Amino acid sequence: MILIIAEKPSVAKKIANALGKAKKKKIYDVPYYEVDYNGKKIVVASAVGHLFTLVEKNKSFSYPTFEIKWAPAYIEKGKSYVKNYIRALKELSKYADEIYIATDYDIEGELIGYHALKFCCGRDKGKRMKFSSLTKREIIKAFENPISMDYGLVDAGESRHIVDWYFGINLSRALMHAVKALNDWKILSIGRVQGPTLYFLAEREKEIKEFKPKPYWILEAYLKNLKAIHEKEKFWDEEEAKKIYEKVKDAKYGEVVKVERRVSKIKPPVPFDLGTLQREAYNYFKFSPKKTQEIAQSLYEKGLCLHPDTLILLPDGVKKIKELKEEGEVLCLNHNLKLTKSRYKLLKRTVREKLIKITLNDGTELITTREHPILVYRDKLLFVPSERLKEKEQIITLGHQNKELSLDNYLINEDLKRISEGDVYISKIKKIEEIEYEGEVYDLVVDKFHNFIANGIVVHNCSYPRTSSQKLPKDWSYLENILKTLKNSEYWKFAERIIEEKRKPIEGKKDDPAHPAIHVVDYPKNKEELSKEELKVYDLIARRTLSAFWDEVEREHINAKISINDELFKASGSKTVKEGWHVIYHFPTFEELNLNLKEGEKVKVEKIKLVKKETKPPKRYTLSSIIKELEKRNLGTKATRAEIVDKLIKRGYIKVSKNGSLEVTDLGASIVEVFKRFCPEIVDEKLTRELEDKLENIQMKKINKDLVLEEAKKRLIEVLKKFKEKEVEIGKNLTNKEVVGTCPRCGSPLVVKEGKYGKFIGCTNFPKCKFTKSLE
CATH class of the missing domain: 2.70.20.10 (Topoisomerase I, domain 3)
Structure with missing residues (x-):
């Protein structure tokens, strides 16, 4: 018997159905499939993402700690469902002569498959199925031509998890111990991008405070x-x-x-990239960068999103949309309906609304927001919003063997000919239903052909302004159609002249291969549906777009x-x-x-x-200028920079003054000073780049993972040793408590405290030690 392990249940089902007539069975209430393929008995089962997680061998609250192990993920809150999947794989593997891993072909997928093989099946070696799509042809090819597991990917995946655990747990505990040394409690956190951002803000604050006017x-x-x-x-x-x-x-x-x-x-002025839009909206409307991004999202995205578990076809395999990197390459269809590669950018938002669930005759399912366009054939190829689809609708898909075409028809119909000669098939909708959903949804902005493959179904990509480009599309017919949508609007007198004179727009230096500049694409049919803030941003974008064509x-x-x-x-x-x-x-x-x-x-x-x-001191950064500075320093991405600033504000590390400038708080300054003195790597922007380079070298088998882990441990041990020696001093900086001596009763630090009747000296070992003394 051959056991195939997929990454999730729905993929296991697709693999089984591709190999033959699958029988669905259950063990420990977990589904699996049996299929006969050329006389071979095959069982297809699955994981549910990561089945194992890192835990401390002997849990304590001391540091440094590096004694960790992989443990079943069901020990984590909310992951009890993982237990039965582990039990199922253990039981099924007992009867397997060979095991094939069919998880996503990337670092995380290889790690999920390897852990299932090692910890559930008790084996170190297995065959690897590598496929770029979940079509029958690709799955059969991958099964008949298995490769070896990529242990470079496994090592890189394990190393990434271990190093992140080392840094996260140890630095958090060090901070908590420092605060606890003064009998205080504060939840403190810092990230690899927030640290450097807070650092240069604090340096500017220091310049201002130390400035001597002339x-x-x-x-x-x-x-x-x-x-x-x-x-x-x-x-x-x-x-x-x-x-x-x-x-x-x-x-x-x-x-x-x-x-x-x-x-x-x-x-x-050149067309908007996201950073420039955020700065202009702040300058003219005092909208924060995050608020502008949210408004732009509501204007441009307008609901075109997919369920987080939707499988996306990539050049190197299939992956859930929620697991995609922020940007990369995706497979889409060109004008001849042939698969081709294109750059994408990932979008995310949270919804609470009814979604549309589409089920095809072959069991394929797609869950999407109501407005998301799906490619169908209705005497010609059309993108139709999912809410307007009908049962028995002919959907364009990559996952069905029957093209259902007549030779006589396609010879006289160009679209049918494209379908017949392309990489696609026609499948029919069996059922359409509405489901209630609350949570995150995702979509992609795709360059070139503006489509991608979701659960084997061809969908149109979202349009959203997460872009670095300052260039409008060069296709005049596209621009002309956009300008014509402005008819009967206050912008028409400008758009009409641009069309008549075929004016060319100006463009900036910045380019973005995945997306053009932010530009107007339509005129709202009902302006009352837009909020006052949305109307302001829409007007800003529309006028900026039109002005690019002007004198x-x-x-x-x-x-x-x-x-x-x-x-x-x-x-x-x-x-x-x-x-x-x-x-x-x-x-x-x-x-x-x-x-x-x-x-x-x-x-x-x-x-x-x-x-x-x-003379005046240097100016503080504003919600507008901080975005530009982050761009210049290459910290964060255009999609995350506003969120970085927002997090620093929420944590109380910086605050926004009445004039809109960003002022570092005492807490923010003390965090920076502590890390500068005892853990400068956390506020050094080189740290993330160095770590990523080493992980990539592990993957390429240029460096041994044990060397990287030992170096990380050594680096942390040196840093944490200084932390431990200076815990009281660090705690003083973090809690703003003034240490004035040692308690004569228990030897703990004495600090100045604030009480009901004013300030006094108290023991940090309170309530065990209740020694107090008047400041007088």
Whole structure:
């Protein structure tokens, strides 16, 4: 008997049905399938994701701790269902002559399969099925041509889990011990991206606090309808400033000795990438980056999402959509319905709504939001929202052998010919039903052909502005169709001219192979369905899109020099001479000050002022500028940067002041100082990159995993040794408690405490030791 182990029950079912007429059976209430394939008895069973997890061998709250083992995942809360799957695999493997692993072909999939093989079946060796899709053809090919397990992937997967466990558990315990040393309690956490972000924010805060202002003086001349300043601008020497002030303070007139005029052209602003949209929405509406991202999501995503367990066809196998990396390659269909690779980006949101469950005749199921378009054949190929599908509808799929086509028909029908010659089949819908759902849903933004394969069914990709691109699509017919949707709107007068003149849009330097710039794609049929905030962001995006096609703004700049008692003062002004794109994208404001001066003209001096000023410290980052800084430092991704800032705010490490600037709190500053002194790696942005490089080298078998784990342990031991020696000092920094001595009764640290009647000295060993002393 051959035992095939899949990653999840639904995949086991597909594999069994591909190999023959499968019989469904159960053991310990867990489904498995028996099938006869060319005289061979095959049993197809499954895991349910990771069956095993890391736990401490002898649980304690001390650190450092590295004694860990793999244990059944059902020990974790909410995973009791795993127990029967482990029991089922153990029992079925007793009768197996050979075991085939058919989990996802990636690091996590290889690890899941290996652990099932080792811990459930008691074996170290097994054959490996590698397939790129769950079609009958691919599954049979993978079964008949098995490969060896990739132990490089296994080692990389185990190493990633172990190293993350080492760092997470030990650093958390070290922090808790430091706080506990002062008999206090705080939940503290830091991430590999949040750490470096908090670090540079704290460094800016430190610069501001340590800044020492330097005085300087400015000479201002108030003339009729304008102000001029001395050409030297800043006087650092007070005596020099006073000397010139005395020379000009009583002047009644000045003479215009020079007037220069020049015209500058300002190109249209480039189309939005996500970071720029977040900054502009903050500048004009004071929306936080996270809020802007959420509004953009509601505008662009509009419900096109799939159930988290949906299987997605990738070039190297099949994976649940919820398990995909944030970006990568996916298989989609080209115009000839042939499978081709394309870049994707993963999207996620949380819903509480009714979803549509589609069941095909062969048992294939797809659960999706109501609006998600599915590729069907209705005399021609169409993408139809799932809520508008009908039973017996002809769905385009990769998982059915019968194309159900007539040769006579497809010779005269181009779409049928494409289906016949492509990599797809036609399957029929058996049942459509609504189900209640609350939780996360996912979708992909796919480059090129804007479709992908979900549970073997062809679906249209979502459109969502997680993009780094500042370039609009180059397809004029696509742009023209978008512009035509703006008919009968306030934007039509601009869109109509763009269409008539076939104007080309400007573009920025940033590119994103997976998605174009954020741009308007339609006009809302019912604007009342959008909130006021959504309308503001929509208007911002629509006007930014249209302005990219428009003329340059032309501005005239005037610079004048005025002699007052032989001292030169300068004045400047500017005005718009051609409004250009600003008539559409009117959000930025231009100062309009026309200096109507002529050379040789006498101007009346109303007063002269000597003003003392001081240099100012560097500005704090704002909710807008922090996104730009994270981009520059390559910390986080365009999709996560807003979330990073939001987490730091929620944890109380930073706060948003009334003027929108980000101020590091005492807690945030103390966290940074503690890590700087005792664990600088946590606030060093190099840590994540170094770890990923080493894990990749393990996978490529360039480095031994034991060396990486030993190095991680050694690194942590050194750091944690310093932590342990300085626990009280670290606790003092984290709790803001002032240590003032040692308790005469028990020897614990004494700290300043706050009580009902004010501050006093108390023992940190309270309530075991109740020693107190008045501050007086």
